[in-house]
Amino acid sequence: MLELTRVSKWFGGLPALQAVSFRLDPGRVTALIGPNGAGKSTLINCVSGVDRAGEGAIRLDGRSIATLPAHQIAALGIARTFQNLKLFDRLSVLDNVLAGLTVTAERSFIRSMLRLPTLRHQERRLRLRGLQALDDFGLTEKSAWPAGALAYGEKKRVEMARAFVSDPRLVLLDEPVAGLNTIETARIARHIRRQRSAGHTMLLVEHDMELVMDVADHVVVLDSGRCIASGPPAAIRSNPLVLEAYLGRMEATA
Ligand SMILES: Nc1ncnc2c1ncn2[C@@H]1O[C@H](COP(=O)(O)OP(=O)(O)OP(=O)(O)O)[C@@H](O)[C@H]1O
Ligand SMILES: [Mg+2]
Structure with missing residues (x-):
């Protein structure tokens, strides 16, 4: 590979x-x-x-x-995490994880536009994907928290959720x-x-x-x-x- x-x-x-x-x-x-x-x-x-x-x-x-x-x-x-955490402290945990979808989202966005579904549908799909990743890493209850307010161990898991969310x-x-x-x-x-x-x-x-x-x-x-x-x-x-x-x-x- x-x-x-x-x-x-x-x-x-x-x-x-x-x-x-x-x-x-x-x-x-x-x-x-x-x-x-x-x-x-x-x-x-x-x-x-x-x-x-x-x-x-x-x-x-x-x-x-x-x-x-x-x-x-x-x-x-190819997705990654960083040795020194690189999270957006003021953004919510969910938004931090959704940042991991930006690249693939652009591609699927074009694809979805060709099939003419609504933008809202697309956003809902991405959001569900982010929530699934949070669930996978035991972060569901913290999804609306600003990332900066989390404990260190939780931040490490947010990084992992962000890396895995795009199914790399x-x-x-x-x-x-x-x-x-x-x-x-x-x-x-x-x-x-x-x-x-x-x-x-x-x-x-x-x-x-x-x-x-x-x-x-x-x-x-x-x-x-x-x-x-x-x-x-x-x-x-x-x-x-x-x-x-x-x-x-x-x-x-x-
Ligand atoms: N941006 C940089 N500029 C100059 N030297 C660098 C830079 N990044 C790394 N190095 C040097 O390259 C070598 C390898 O560093 P690297 O960070 O890859 O090690 P590492 O195996 O990840 O170590 P650690 O276990 O401490 O994280 C070291 O000598 C380091 O000082
Ligand atoms: Mg290192």
Whole structure:
């Protein structure tokens, strides 16, 4: 489905990604792990068109997307969340989620105009879709709240609802449980599993190894911008390179 081939990215001469290659399988959760500064968010930024890879190929179903602008990549069905929440604090929770439908809405809007239904009908349909996404993420009661008034864990779920509302082909999750307690983390894990059961493909960037081992089908490890290992969670957990580069370093700083 998504295929990266020797993707590299530099910031002012310093490499953030160095010839990274891997593939995402449809309907699977692939975790992307690695120490701070390994290049995980940079990779998500390059795939989602927020940033541009310097070299290499990024293909979605064989089609090159590396040079497309973010809105076109979104229209092709790649949605994302942000490591640092990007919500519109003054807008309602529902409106924040509906923002995730803008791109697809434009397309279906044209289609629906050709069939000449009323605009109100179209709006009602989108709204129902947004409410469904809120329900999926346990946010129904907060739909009219300004997003800024929510607790941190709820905001993380609004980001996820916004990413999934358009029924995207691929969702990139940048640290969905960072800063959450164990109860909230377990809740997000349930949401991720449920979305996978619904057929969604996900790339999960996370430091929480318990969550990664719990929900990932496949793990890719980055260290200093390089892919140093990939494989099933159990194999990654005992890979000496990974232990040294990532887990060992975490223990050293714990
Ligand atoms: N906009 C930028 N300008 C300059 N350097 C950047 C920029 N964004 C990232 N970097 C650098 O690129 C490297 C990779 O950063 P990135 O944010 O992708 O790491 P990460 O794996 O997501 O880390 P973390 O786990 O802390 O979120 C780091 O050295 C970082 O300082
Ligand atoms: Mg990051």
